[in-house]
Amino acid sequence: MSTPTWSMPATSPHAAILGLGVDRAKRVVPNADLVAAIDSSDEWIQQRTGIKERRWLGPGETLESLALAASQRAIASSGIEAAQIDAIVVATCTHTLQTPALAAKLAHLLGTQAPAAFDISAACAGFCHAVGLASDMVRSGTSRYVLVVGAEALSRVTSKTDRGTAFIFGDGAGAVVVGPSEVPGIGPVVWGSDGEQFDAIRQTVDWVEAHENQDPELPYIAMDGPAVFRWASYEMAKIAQATLDRTGIRADQLDLFVPHQANMRIIDAMARAMKLPEHVRIARDIATQGNTSAASIPLALARMYDEGTAKSGDLALLIAFGAGLSYAAQVVRVP
Ligand code: UT7
Numbered sequence: 001m002s003t004p005t006w007s008m009p010a011t012s013p014h015a016a017i018l019g020l021g022v023d024r025a026k027r028v029v030p031n032a033d034l035v036a037a038i039d040s041s042d043e044w045i046q047q048r049t050g051i052k053e054r055r056w057l058g059p060g061e062t063l064e065s066l067a068l069a070a071s072q073r074a075i076a077s078s079g080i081e082a083a084q085i086d087a088i089v090v091a092t093c094t095h096t097l098q099t100p101a102l103a104a105k106l107a108h109l110l111g112t113q114a115p116a117a118f119d120i121s122a123a124c125a126g127f128c129h130a131v132g133l134a135s136d137m138v139r140s141g142t143s144r145y146v147l148v149v150g151a152e153a154l155s156r157v158t159s160k161t162d163r164g165t166a167f168i169f170g171d172g173a174g175a176v177v178v179g180p181s182e183v184p185g186i187g188p189v190v191w192g193s194d195g196e197q198f199d200a201i202r203q204t205v206d207w208v209e210a211h212e213n214q215d216p217e218l219p220y221i222a223m224d225g226p227a228v229f230r231w232a233s234y235e236m237a238k239i240a241q242a243t244l245d246r247t248g249i250r251a252d253q254l255d256l257f258v259p260h261q262a263n264m265r266i267i268d269a270m271a272r273a274m275k276l277p278e279h280v281r282i283a284r285d286i287a288t289q290g291n292t293s294a295a296s297i298p299l300a301l302a303r304m305y306d307e308g309t310a311k312s313g314d315l316a317l318l319i320a321f322g323a324g325l326s327y328a329a330q331v332v333r334v335p
Pocket of ligand 1: 038039040041044049124163164167201225226228261262263291293323
């Protein structure tokens with residue numbers, strides 16, 4: 001008896017980012033509004049993080065509304081129709097409904113034609129994980145157009161009295177459409193994790209435990225800030241270099257460096273350790289947006305277009321890191 005076989009979809013030689021869209025939460029929250037509850041100061045927050053203000057959900061805004069607006073803009077800028085999207089991957093750690101995935105709701109709201117729709121959990125590293133996945137899905141022929149969304153409403157899971165995190169996080173969403181390309185637009189992903197530091201950034205208690213304990217306040221995201229700071233500052237520069245080596249690109253060939261917006265001092269430490277040449281423009285969105293976890297890289301890239309420091313076709317190194325601890329990085333040509 002012959003062994004059954006089957007045919008596989010046609011592959012695409014390369015994948016690229018075709019369009020970008022973002023949505024920033026509307027409420028501007030300056031440091032001055034937060035310092036009393038945590039015995040801090042505007043000066044301390046700016047010096048230690050580079051953050052002057054952050055964006056939090058305003059009236060009528062939700063995680064879903066941010067993700068939807070960013071997705072609609074990404075689709076419009078990519079030149080395809082929503083109906084052509086055959087997969088949606090949402091990276092988020094603040095969709096507080098355990099199931100179903102936010103991606104499935106988005107698929108419906110966007111008017112797509114029943115695409116694959118799922119969320120991934122890789123915290124602040126989620127966007128680069130999802131771009132890596134989308135690139136492989138397109139190149140393998142599994143999907144033709146993948147909508148990748150990084151969306152967070154961290155203000156809802158931040159304790160306003162936790163001295164280690166109350167001032168860090170912000171809300172927003174960024175999305176890209178990944179599709180087939182004749183030339184390489186997304187380089188190989190370099191990703192990994194350090195599960196030994198599983199507790200370094202985590203939800204204080206799980207939802208069931210909180211319910212059983214009859215906790216008066218919701219669980220929130222807590223962090224061993226100095227441990228994460230050391231790990232990110234030293235280890236992530238090595239991952240960035242490994243990504244360039246794996247792609248076959250030198251630092252002086254880059255136009256843009258778009259790291260996760262966790263802390264301005266981490267961004268500077270990475271750029272120094274990588275000996276980035278002066279001409280490489282560095283994303284610094286955190287100053288007015290805060291750390292938006294999985295949304296931070298597309299939001300930071302969008303600001304670079306707005307300020308005229310990024311243009312279509314620029315070569316960018318993306319690198320993201322966070323809870324897990326997890327990380328992912330790739331070189332991309334920006335749309
Ligand atoms: O997005 C996911 C990844 N996340 C990150 O990458 C975050 C990484 N970590 C950080 O960004 C930093 O660790 C923080 C910004 C969270 C904290 O900054 P730090 O420089 O690591 O502060 P620290 O916790 O080491 O504290 C230094 C000093 C201490 O005082 P003494 O002992 O030197 O007198 C703290 O008591 O600052 C004091 N301190 C504060 N002072 C005013 C700690 N928190 C505060 C505060 N306001 N909120």
